[in-house]
Amino acid sequence: xxxxxxxxxxxxxxxxxxxxxxxxxxxxxxxxxxxxxxxxxxxxxxxxxxxxxxxxxxxxxxxxxxxxxxxxxxxxxxxxxxxxxxxxxxxxxxxxxxxxxxxxxxxxxxxxxxxxxxxxxxxxxxxxxxxxxxxxxxxxxxxxxxxxxxxxxxxxxxxxxxxxxxxxxxxxxxxxxxxxxxxxxxxxxxxxxxxxxxxxxxx
Amino acid sequence: xxxxxxxxxxxxxxxxxxxxxxxxxxxxxxxxxxxxxxxxxxxxxxxxxxxxxxxxxxxxxxxxxxxxxxxxxxxxxxxxxxxxxxxxxxxxxxxxxxxxxxxxxxxxxxxxxxxxxxxxxxxxxxxxxxxxxxxxxxxxxxxxxxxxxxxxxxxxxxxxxxxxxxxxxxxxxxxxxxxxxxxxxxxxxxxxxxxxxxxxxxx
Numbered sequence: 327x328x329x330x331x332x333x334x335x336x337x338x339x340x341x342x343x344x345x346x347x348x349x350x351x352x353x354x355x356x357x358x359x360x361x362x363x364x365x366x367x368x369x370x371x372x373x374x375x376x377x378x379x380x381x382x383x384x385x386x387x388x389x390x391x392x393x394x395x396x397x398x399x400x401x402x403x404x405x406x407x408x409x410x411x412x413x414x415x416x417x418x419x420x421x422x423x424x425x426x427x428x429x430x431x432x433x434x435x436x437x438x439x440x441x442x443x444x445x446x447x448x449x450x451x452x453x454x455x456x457x458x459x460x461x462x463x464x465x466x467x468x469x470x471x472x473x474x475x476x477x478x479x480x481x482x483x484x485x486x487x488x489x490x491x492x493x494x495x496x497x498x499x500x501x502x503x504x505x506x507x508x509x510x511x512x513x514x515x516x517x518x519x520x521x522x523x524x525x526x527x528x529x
Numbered sequence: 530x531x532x533x534x535x536x537x538x539x540x541x542x543x544x545x546x547x548x549x550x551x552x553x554x555x556x557x558x559x560x561x562x563x564x565x566x567x568x569x570x571x572x573x574x575x576x577x578x579x580x581x582x583x584x585x586x587x588x589x590x591x592x593x594x595x596x597x598x599x600x601x602x603x604x605x606x607x608x609x610x611x612x613x614x615x616x617x618x619x620x621x622x623x624x625x626x627x628x629x630x631x632x633x634x635x636x637x638x639x640x641x642x643x644x645x646x647x648x649x650x651x652x653x654x655x656x657x658x659x660x661x662x663x664x665x666x667x668x669x670x671x672x673x674x675x676x677x678x679x680x681x682x683x684x685x686x687x688x689x690x691x692x693x694x695x696x697x698x699x700x701x702x703x704x705x706x707x708x709x710x711x712x713x714x715x716x717x718x719x720x721x722x723x724x725x726x727x728x729x730x731x732x
Contacts, residue, residue, distance in 0.1 A: 358582050359713035359721050360563010379561050382585045384597060384680055392595060392682070394587060418727055425729040473676070477587055479595065481680065499715055507724060510562035510713070512702055515731065518562050521710060521724035524621055526628040528718065 339446045342457065345488050352497040353487035354383035356415060356461035357391070359499075361508035362517065364414040364427065364459065365393060366445070368452045369407035373445070375437055375456060376401045377428030379511040381413060389484035391465060396478050400433040405467060405480065412453035415461040418507045418519055425515045450486040460506060462488040542649045545660065548691050550652075555700035556690035557586035559618060559664035560594070562702075564711035565720065567617040567630065567662065568596060569648070571655045572610035576648070578640055578659060579604045580631030582714040584616060592687035594668060599681050603636040608670060608683065615656035618664040621710045621722055628718045653689040663709060665691040 348356065357363065360382075366375040380394035391413060395402045405411045416424050423441040430437060438445060438454070445454030451464040465482035473479040493499065493506055502508075507519035551559065560566065563585075569578040583597035594616060598605045608614045619627050626644040633640060641648060641657070648657030654667040668685035676682040696703055705711075710722035 355716050359715055360565075360582075362563075379563075380585045380587065382583045382595070382597070384583065384682065390680070392585070394585070421727055421729050422731050425731050477593070477684065479587065479684075481682075498719075499721075502721070504724065509727075510723070512562055512726075513558050515729035517727050518702075518705070519724035519727055520713070521707065521722035523715075524624060524712075524720050524722055526624050526718035528625050528628050 339444055339457065341446045344490050344492055345446070346491045348461070348487040348489045348494065349497060350389050350484065350487060351387050353389040353463055353484045354386055355497065355499070356463060356487060356489060356494065357381060357413065358383055359508070359520070360510055361415050362424065362511040364416055364424065364456050365395060365401055365411055366414060366454050366456060367401050367404035367408060367411040368454055369404040372404060373438065373454050374401045374404055374432035375427050375443065375454070376432070377424050384481060389487070390468070390481060391463060391484060392479060392481050394478050395480050400431055408452060409467045410451040410453050411465050411467070411482065412448060412451065412455055413463040413465065414456040414459040415508055416456065416459050418505065418509060420458055421509060421517065424509060448486055448488075455488065460490045460493045460508065542647055542660065544649045547693050547695055548649070549694045551664070551690040551692045551697065552700060553592055553687065553690060554590050556592040556666055556687045557589055558700065558702070559666060559690060559692060559697065560584060560616065561586055562711070562723070563713055564618050565627065565714040567619055567627065567659050568598060568604055568614055569617060569657050569659060570604050570607035570611060570614040571657055572607040575607060576639075576641065576657050577604045577607055577635035578630045578646065578657070579635070580627050587684060592690070593671070593684060594666060594687060595682060595684050597681050598683050603634055611655060612670045613654040613656050614668050614670070614685065615651060615654065615658055616666040616668065617659040617662040618711055619659065619662050621708065621712060623661055624712060624720065627712060651689055651691075658691065663693045663696045663711065
């Protein structure tokens with residue numbers, strides 16, 4: 327790890343006490359319901375964060391994810407440099423920050439500072455984990471350069487996962503506090519929040 | 530088109546009057562908020578339908594999608610035979626049918642009949658479109674056999690899109706009637722429905 331990256335990580339806060347590890351076999355559940363995520367990455371002393379509605383689980387075990395990351399983004403440069411990123415699941419309280427980091431570029435500015443976002447360090451990657459989110463997946467990029475080239479599509483293995491234990495506990499989301507709902511982007515800064523929990527009546 | 534497929538399509542109902550075409554440039558919005566979908570396909574006189582939480586838009590124009598389809602499924606055989614499938618976006622009212630077609634195999638039975646689902650014909654593919662859903666994307670598989678082989682991942686171009694105009698109109702979802710909410714799978718037959726619509730305060 328370069329001195330610059332070390333300095334950048336040293337500037338990150340300590341992990342909040344309510345952030346607990348999630349069993350890797352259950353990590354897919356953190357994004358299974360289709361939330362818009364923040365994609366964060368760091369490389370060579372720089373860091374960045376962007377928004378991505380186009381993400382999904384790709385496998386259970388080892389857990390994998392797929393996410394679309396436009397070739398014009400600075401986050402993509404950092405991911406291609408480091409081979410790592412994190413998917414962070416933001417809440418309704420962060421809607422303005424999500425929209426800011428989803429539209430501005432981080433090439434000329436620190437979007438964390440601009441959006442009022444803080445980060446803490448993960449355990450397996452150097453990607454900054456955004457505070458105030460409810461779940462985090464630390465990911466290592468799988469070697470599929472043609473997918474990135476043709477479709478801006480990144481496939482990655484989840485190497486560590488975290489959740490806010492007040493909201494996700496024992497491998498399951500609790501009944502959601504509407505104030506802490508995940509965000510599900512429709513278009514143009516309009517999102518659905520999470521509604522009622524429903525369950526099949528089939529055995 | 531084989532006689533058998535023609536016969537199968539002839540058995541499909543006519544397109545319901547409230548199902549209207551969606552501009553292809555807006556087709557991504559039908560699944561952008563992360564709903565669990567039904568994947569349907571037909572080939573050689575057989576048809577099938579399964580559930581897939583792992584789906585996402587992949588591009589705007591021409592619109593593309595990505596979806597994970599397990600190699601053991603009968604739907605996959607039909608997709609590999611025909612090169613086509615449809616993503617249908619089901620509602621809360623269909624939760625039991627979604628869970629049935631998401632767990633049973635269609636190799637030995639007609640899951641449409643089993644789950645009480647009816648289908649109507651699309652315009653550009655032979656994939657059956659499931660009635661009672663709120664949106665439909667007719668898709669042609671892109672030639673990426675290594676992705677299917679390695680990750681069960683299918684990439685496809687959306688060649689026609691449809692929506693229930695009572696819920697999606699002018700390229701936008703209307704405020705959702707809770708009874709018609711899309712389903713967002715957590716695990717084990719438990720889903721979130723859509724909640725409140727929220728919008729960024731950023732200009």
